[in-house]
Amino acid sequence: MINSTIISSVEVIAFDADDTLFINEPYFEEAERKFCVLFQDYLSHQSLSNMLFKTQVDNLPLYGYGIKGYVLSMIEAAIKITNGTGSTKMMSKILEIGKELAQQPIVLLDGVEDTLAQLHGKYKLIVATKGDLKDQQRKLHDSGLGHYFHHIEVMSEKAELNYEKLFNRLDINSANFLMIGNSLKSDVLPVLNSGGWAIHVPFHTTWEHERIDHEIVHNNFRSCKKISDILPLLL
């Protein structure tokens, strides 16, 4: 049963960026498809995809999130896949895939601009996103949404400790903080655990690393089908 009672006491609303404000994961999936086509003489798409995912997750502690780490993991996976026999032309193709990824157009999700416009002035709006600083700043800039936001916070990991640092920096109590995003793991659970509010607005596809397999029941948790559905809970 979905809890749809009004959310009270919120002062700051933080929005996740990727797949909450604008499209992201489909671009990574497209990059992965290109990678799999490039190496399809070596292994099945499924095996290539698995090797890439494993390499990427193994490298997360060192590289963090974002396009550059992803491309470095693609190169590392390619070396393993070809057992050192691949050509540098293939490496060059991977660099191209990465440069394309870093320049994809920013496509806002339905209702985002209108939702921000209606909340603007009534709440302090911020962006709280994880990933690569350069990528995220470029995307926010290209989105044209920058003027709605008081602050853009790029976090290396959306963990409880990092949310708590953010509350300190914004000088607010967790009870006055609401996070809105498409990832239960990154946008919802750590915020609820820190005493804040969270609304889940799912996107049609979620990166494997972000998936969780249990249901969330919590007084401070809401779920909405689309971003404009958050308005009746807040206005």
Added chain:
Amino acid sequence: MINSTIISSVEVIAFDADDTLFINEPYFEEAERKFCVLFQDYLSHQSLSNMLFKTQVDNLPLYGYGIKGYVLSMIEAAIKITNGTGSTKMMSKILEIGKELAQQPIVLLDGVEDTLAQLHGKYKLIVATKGDLKDQQRKLHDSGLGHYFHHIEVMSEKAELNYEKLFNRLDINSANFLMIGNSLKSDVLPVLNSGGWAIHVPFHTTWEHERIDHEIVHNNFRSCKKISDILPLLL
């Protein structure tokens, strides 16, 4: 003639991180040397170094600063240098150079810890560094200096506009802000232009991209040979 009059009205002191708090550039120089050895059958060290630098600077708008962009530029330069005939084993070596670079020990520069300890409690101390979020957070964490700082700001570029955003976020006037760092281009000039104070503490080596070739004369500018020399200007 060096201006050594006391600095007044400062409330926030921001420290650059790389080569101001701890060693950085020598690690990149070491990585570059390894790169040049790897490809010495193709070109002279000087030509290899020039090609790497050019590739890196060309990619700055897309990749930004930091280790991951540097490694991607190394791979791109290697493909050009070997004209597509290089082996993936060489690419693997480059990835290794990058992973080593991302795990170098943090070596504090002389006098840093004592200087921070003396200023702590008297000023609001922050870190203002550019580069990759993940790299910088790892380095600050490993430095053991985190507890001296109220805030760590990782900027994608140390340009006037970004300093001005920082002043807004910290809710201070530029006249109350002092930046300390080893780069005249990134730490000194934009801060002076925005109305702040700056102290240059040079490091023995500076990345070519950070060099400027004119002298700075400004009321709000000081220069110190080593970091502890800033104390008489501030206490």
